[in-house]
Amino acid sequence: MPSQHSQPDLGACIELAITNAFVSDAVDREVVRRGLSVTQAGLLRIIDAYGPVTPSELERRTALPPSTLRDRVTVLVRSRYVARSRSSTDGRSFVLEVTQTGRTYLGQVMPLVAQLEARIDADLGGRLEEFREMLTKIRVFVAASGSDELER
Numbered sequence: 001m002p003s004q005h006s007q008p009d010l011g012a013c014i015e016l017a018i019t020n021a022f023v024s025d026a027v028d029r030e031v032v033r034r035g036l037s038v039t040q041a042g043l044l045r046i047i048d049a050y051g052p053v054t055p056s057e058l059e060r061r062t063a064l065p066p067s068t069l070r071d072r073v074t075v076l077v078r079s080r081y082v083a084r085s086r087s088s089t090d091g092r093s094f095v096l097e098v099t100q101t102g103r104t105y106l107g108q109v110m111p112l113v114a115q116l117e118a119r120i121d122a123d124l125g126g127r128l129e130e131f132r133e134m135l136t137k138i139r140v141f142v143a144a145s146g147s148d149e150l151e152r
Helices: 012-033 041-050 056-060 068-079 100-123 130-143
Strands: 084-088 095-097
Touching: 012 100, 041 056, 041 068, 041 095, 056 068, 056 095, 068 084, 068 130, 084 130, 095 100, 100 130
Parallel strands: none
Antiparallel strands: 084 095
């Protein structure tokens, strides 16, 4: 049994999941501290970066299950941060796009994210960009191979 001070080897994938939770919590706490409402800022930023975007494309980019994505997008639409409209190329589907209200919210939240990133970068000795490149490679690899190729 490891002592209270030693770090057990959880594996890189578990560490990534835990780190995601801590980073999300840190952003949420800072958002609340500034008097802003906590919403799906990360998802909103992704919609802003790739929008107008279909829900199917958003599923591919986020790896969120359809029901989870639908619930989160519904919150963003109800908050008037995202607009849903019929696709101009395919009248059967719809696209999501960040509204001016959503951009205003991102304008308040993203500087908080940038401040956190700057603190992390300083702690990493200026190597955050190198780490981001590795994260991108991991995400691309896992998205391409998926869990279907893992031995059962």
